[in-house]
Amino acid sequence: MSENPKRQVESLVEQILASDDMHRDWLMHRLQEAAAAIENLGEEVPADARKLLQGADEDADDAEFENFPV
Numbered sequence: 001m002s003e004n005p006k007r008q009v010e011s012l013v014e015q016i017l018a019s020d021d022m023h024r025d026w027l028m029h030r031l032q033e034a035a036a037a038i039e040n041l042g043e044e045v046p047a048d049a050r051k052l053l054q055g056a057d058e059d060a061d062d063a064e065f066e067n068f069p070v
Contacts, residue, residue: 005037009049016052028056 012031019027035045035053045053 005034005041006043006046008034009038009046013046013048013052028052 009031012027012034016024016027016031031049032053035049038045
């Protein structure tokens with residue numbers, strides 16, 4: 001990773017918030033990788049990135065049951 005991992009996360013968060021659905025999945029994958037790199041350095045992932053990642057997890061959980069009423 002050539003740039004500072006925290007700066008990369010900040011840039012990805014900005015791109016995700018401005019992106020359309022077609023690019024969002026790819027950007028979220030990149031955000032997950034960058035967040036993991038920050039954690040591997042023993043640093044804290046920025047709050048806005050954590051919120052986006054947690055929201056993606058919740059969306060994935062909801063999608064699992066989307067077509068199957070409980």
